[in-house]
Amino acid sequence: MAVERTFSIVKPDGVQKNVIGEVYRRFEQAGLKIIAAKMVQLTQAQAEGFYAVHKERPFFKDLVKFMISGPVMLQVLEGENAVAKNRELMGATDPKKADKGTIRADLANSIDENTVHGSDSLDNAKIEIAYFFSNTEICPRTR
Numbered sequence: 001m002a003v004e005r006t007f008s009i010v011k012p013d014g015v016q017k018n019v020i021g022e023v024y025r026r027f028e029q030a031g032l033k034i035i036a037a038k039m040v041q042l043t044q045a046q047a048e049g050f051y052a053v054h055k056e057r058p059f060f061k062d063l064v065k066f067m068i069s070g071p072v073m074l075q076v077l078e079g080e081n082a083v084a085k086n087r088e089l090m091g092a093t094d095p096k097k098a099d100k101g102t103i104r105a106d107l108a109n110s111i112d113e114n115t116v117h118g119s120d121s122l123d124n125a126k127i128e129i130a131y132f133f134s135n136t137e138i139c140p141r142t143r
Ligand code: RTP
Pocket: 054, 059, 063, 092, 093, 111, 112, 113, 114, 116, 117, 118, 119, 120
């Protein structure tokens, strides 16, 4: 298994519910290191660009509206198998279908307000990290 980087967002519902620390605890407990992080209020253009792959989907407008409804926490996670590991920690898109013990099953309200985003492939992770972070904002740790 290779050391990978993946991109993660604590969505507006997670920030609002005060569970940033709980989400980070799960990342760290699973061996993922937070090597970059910032809280931002996304603009509509940023949210539309980020979710451009979904622009023809019926939920696109609501998704963008939700993602700009409050601040989000953006982070880069690094670790063995980070992309798949983060998706495992997150659970299924719909919290009702997510396995118990996953972030979405335990903390999310609904398929729309599902607390976290995580890159779904290594290629997308690279694109998404570069969308929000410059190289100087990323602080890898050599142990
Ligand atoms: P994400 O991209 O946010 O990590 O979530 P995901 O891969 O599990 O789900 P994806 O298919 O990429 O969809 C992106 C986000 O759009 C919202 N969604 N709503 N109402 C719906 O049927 C529906 N489907 C997707 C969710 O907030 C999902 O996280």
